Amino acid sequence: MRVGLMLTSEWGPDEDLTPKLDQLVEQVRVARDSGFASIWIVQHFLSGPNRQFQSMPLLGRIAAETGEMTLGTSILLLPMLSPVLLAEEVAALDWFTGGRFVLGVGMGYRDHEFHAFGTRRSERVARFVEHIEVMRKLWTGEPVHHRGRFVRLEGQQVSLVPRQKGGVPIWIGATAEPAVRRAARIGDGWLTAGAMSFDELGHLSNVFEQERREAGRPLDYVRQFSRECWVGPDDASAWAKVEKPIMSKYERYSSFGFGPGGGGKPLEFREIAEDRFVIGDEGRVRDELQRYRDALRVDEFRFRMQWPGIEQADLLDSIRRMGRVAAKL
Secondary structure, three states: OEEEEEEOOEEOOOOOOOOHHHHHHHHHHHHHHOOOOEEEEOOOOOOOOOEEOOHHHHHHHHHOOOOOOEEEEOOEEHHHOOHHHHHHHHHHHHHHOOOOEEEEEEOOOOHHHHHHOOOOHHHHHHHHHHHHHHHHHHOOOOOEEEEOOOOEEEEEOOOOOOOOOOOOOEEEEOOOHHHHHHHHHHOOEEEOOOOOOHHHHHHHHHHHHHHHHHHOOOOOOOOEEEEEEEEOOOHHHHHHHHHHHHHHHHHHHHHOOOOOOOOOOOOOHHHHHOOOEEEEOHHHHHHHHHHHHHHHOOOEEEEEOOOOOOOHHHHHHHHHHHHHHHHOO
16 A cells, blocks of 8 residues: 655744754655655645745755655645746656656635735636646647736747656645546546545545546546544554644634634534544554545555644654555555
8 A cells, every 4th residue: 555644844933943844854764764655745825923844945855855755745726826937846846856746736725825926716716727738738848839818928948848758747636526527637636635534535536537537538547545644552542642733733724614614613523533534553544544445446645644743753653653554555
């Protein structure tokens, strides 16, 4: 079973950032040495008073540590970004990783981010679709003539095309059925959200596959699911360790109207954890992942294993335990 690690690069306003980059590098090295297949980095803007390393510089630093692992984004906020700049930066990252880069993109959901970039949330779908079209054209290496609603090119060429022939694969984050159908038509893979329930994953996975089949798109895509995950020395301590850290993250999601409890519903940890999170000792986690594989035909998991309040030593132990679990599946 292939497993990936989603790095957490956001910290509280009073935390000392001096050791944080070294800790992220250590997490990548331990994941690599424990058999993880991929590393993923998320993007947000204006997250103050919390502090965060921005995605693209961090990707460049992490690329040197990934070995044979895939490096990807989950996700970049594509409607707010320049597709020309992104196409060139991603091409460079694909070379830095030996052709093992995956560009994960999504719409975004925080109003203040759209406002700060001078984009309208009402235009996000149109920008998203056009930006993907522009990047794919640029990655051919040919002169591009494009007169769209948001981008105009008059025969320009990029300075670098990706190492992967045909361009970097684009995986699209989506949580609603219309968005999943769109992802199936214009993307190369689907990025799920950790807040989605087991039943939601099953239903939308079928929607994605059906839409690709009807559109004549390849069906050999990677079926990767995202989960919050913690592997402890025993079941009870695993649950006790992560309840408060995970809840702090989901309470923030709820404040933006995203995830379970969105819209002001009080959050109960066990309620939202059921069929969403993979928590326990090695035996319990192995059984849960086996359930996903048997029922949903999962190829790979993308795990977030760190939240505010989790100590580095505990995280590294959990990563190592997950490596042992994955090796047995």
